[in-house]
Amino acid sequence: MRNKPALKTNKKKLYYKLINNELVYDNKSIVRYKKNNKNNAPKNKLNQLEELRKRINSIKNCDLKKNATNLVFSDGNPFAKIMIVGEGPGANEDKEGKPFVGRAGKLLDKMLAAIKLNRKNVYISNVVNFRPPMNRRPTDEEIKKYLPFLNKHIELINPKILLLLGATALNALIGNEVVISKARGKWTNKKFGESTIQIIASFHPAFLMRQPDQKKYAWEDLKMIRKKISELKIKLDGK
Numbered sequence: 001m002r003n004k005p006a007l008k009t010n011k012k013k014l015y016y017k018l019i020n021n022e023l024v025y026d027n028k029s030i031v032r033y034k035k036n037n038k039n040n041a042p043k044n045k046l047n048q049l050e051e052l053r054k055r056i057n058s059i060k061n062c063d064l065k066k067n068a069t070n071l072v073f074s075d076g077n078p079f080a081k082i083m084i085v086g087e088g089p090g091a092n093e094d095k096e097g098k099p100f101v102g103r104a105g106k107l108l109d110k111m112l113a114a115i116k117l118n119r120k121n122v123y124i125s126n127v128v129n130f131r132p133p134m135n136r137r138p139t140d141e142e143i144k145k146y147l148p149f150l151n152k153h154i155e156l157i158n159p160k161i162l163l164l165l166g167a168t169a170l171n172a173l174i175g176n177e178v179v180i181s182k183a184r185g186k187w188t189n190k191k192f193g194e195s196t197i198q199i200i201a202s203f204h205p206a207f208l209m210r211q212p213d214q215k216k217y218a219w220e221d222l223k224m225i226r227k228k229i230s231e232l233k234i235k236l237d238g239k
């Protein structure tokens with residue numbers, strides 16, 4: 001009989017485990033208990049992103065991966081409310097394992113700075129996460145292979161604004177029937193997971209380097225983003 005209290009404690013522990021020990025009790029009469037997941041949310045997000053990164057890294061039978069040096073997953077702030085999607089890594093990105101670090105990246109940084117943004121208040125990824133050889137455009141088959149990862153990536157980041165840079169990102173996420181020159185600078189929306197996200201497309205910085213006369217249109221698109229940030233009262237620190 002002496003070990004009865006200990007037995008009771010063990011039973012209690014088992015009971016808490018069974019009912020999920022993340023539950024905390026609340027004094028309010030209506031809510032008897034609630035899930036204390038508020039502080040876990042940031043950690044969960046980072047864990048899930050890491051999980052996704054690992055899943056992409058273990059992709060099988062993919063020529064992109066076979067020919068690449070590094071996985072290029074993302075850059076920027078995972079808690080940002082603005083997400084940017086490009087096409088795919090180039091040589092510099094492949095070397096560093098980070099998106100938009102080459103010449104196109106430098107122009108992207110300037111474009112962001114023009115509307116008072118930087119990599120601390122945006123999150124950046126690409127349609128494909130391994131460099132296509134010779135910087136060619138990813139094939140439809142490759143895009144199809146990486147699209148579930150990209151959709152999941154967007155769902156996990158859950159931005160308020162999604163900026164698609166160039167035709168590849170636009171066609172992958174909105175459809176092949178749209179063309180960048182017509183679809184840019186227009187808000188549309190799409191559901192990712194539980195959230196409906198505002199989407200805008202603009203020209204890719206690499207295209208703007210080849211066609212600088214088109215920069216005036218990109219500037220219009222950037223101003224639309226700045227306006228939307230104010231309208232949606234987006235906090236740029238990601239909180």
Ligand code: URA
Nearest residue numbers: 086087088089099100
């Ligand atoms: N172009 C892209 O689309 N993505 C990069 O990461 C770099 C260049």
